[in-house]
Amino acid sequence: MADREDDDGLTDERIEAALRQTPKGAFALAGLTVGLLMLAWAAMYVLVFLPRGSVG
Amino acid sequence: MSPSAEHAIVRSELRWTVVVIAAVSLIMLAVIFAAVAMHINPPSNVERIDPQTLHLSAEFTESDLGTRVEANGQVTARIVATQFAFVPRCIVLPANRPVTLRFATPDVIHGILVTGTNVNTMVVPGYVSQVHTVFRTTGDLLMPCHEYCGLGHSEMMATVRVVPREAFRPGPDGRVSCADK
Numbered sequence: 001m002a003d004r005e006d007d008d009g010l011t012d013e014r015i016e017a018a019l020r021q022t023p024k025g026a027f028a029l030a031g032l033t034v035g036l037l038m039l040a041w042a043a044m045y046v047l048v049f050l051p052r053g054s055v056g
Numbered sequence: 057m058s059p060s061a062e063h064a065i066v067r068s069e070l071r072w073t074v075v076v077i078a079a080v081s082l083i084m085l086a087v088i089f090a091a092v093a094m095h096i097n098p099p100s101n102v103e104r105i106d107p108q109t110l111h112l113s114a115e116f117t118e119s120d121l122g123t124r125v126e127a128n129g130q131v132t133a134r135i136v137a138t139q140f141a142f143v144p145r146c147i148v149l150p151a152n153r154p155v156t157l158r159f160a161t162p163d164v165i166h167g168i169l170v171t172g173t174n175v176n177t178m179v180v181p182g183y184v185s186q187v188h189t190v191f192r193t194t195g196d197l198l199m200p201c202h203e204y205c206g207l208g209h210s211e212m213m214a215t216v217r218v219v220p221r222e223a224f225r226p227g228p229d230g231r232v233s234c235a236d237k
Contacts, residue, residue, distance in 0.1 A: 020064055026068075027071075042086075045086055050090065050094060052172070053094075053190055054096055054188075055173070055174040055176075056097035056099060
């Protein structure tokens with residue numbers, strides 16, 4: 001199985017290696033974007049929303 | 057896919073789930089903190105009024121609109137939002153003192169916000185919208201309609217004149233208007 005090649009020249013080993021690497025990149029990208037989003041939300045919340053005072 | 061690769065992906069997804077739960081929990085805690093510690097809540101008044109007889113009602117007749125200091129000292133401003141103006145166009149309110157804003161409309165859905173503050177509510181026919189707040193800064197604050205209400209929507213705005221507490225002096229009838237300030 002491991003040395004079998006398909007039409008693209010990919011071996012099962014290379015596919016397995018790619019599948020192991022992919023989550024790290026996805027984590028980095030998702031972590032960065034969600035982190036920036038949370039920072040922007042927190043900045044608006046602390047610097048704009050809370051100082052504007054009570055309402056209800 | 058081998059079992060080990062599949063296991064690694066499931067583990068990654070579980071880790072990410074923890075991150076998302078943490079982010080949502082953080083936001084929820086911040087919202088609860090604002091509500092409990094700082095009294096910042098969405099206005100949630102449910103009070104019905106007949107829009108067809110608004111101008112004949114006890115509260116929203118023309119002579120009762122504007123700012124009034126009630127017998128118990130509560131400062132209340134009553135405003136009618138109508139296509140395409142607020143009545144009155146200018147209201148006076150004191151800074152650093154609890155005030156109540158009450159809105160009603162005889163025609164379509166409007167919305168108001170007071171710039172630079174957290175005052176923001178919809179004004180729906182058939183209901184009285186009520187907002188409690190304390191203004192911290194003085195000056196003329198713009199209060200535009202923020203819900204599209206027709207062709208003149210962009211011209212529909214009013215002024216909230218926030219004056220220092222000591223400069224807020226109601227007349228004998230408890231009324232204060234922009235003409236006095």
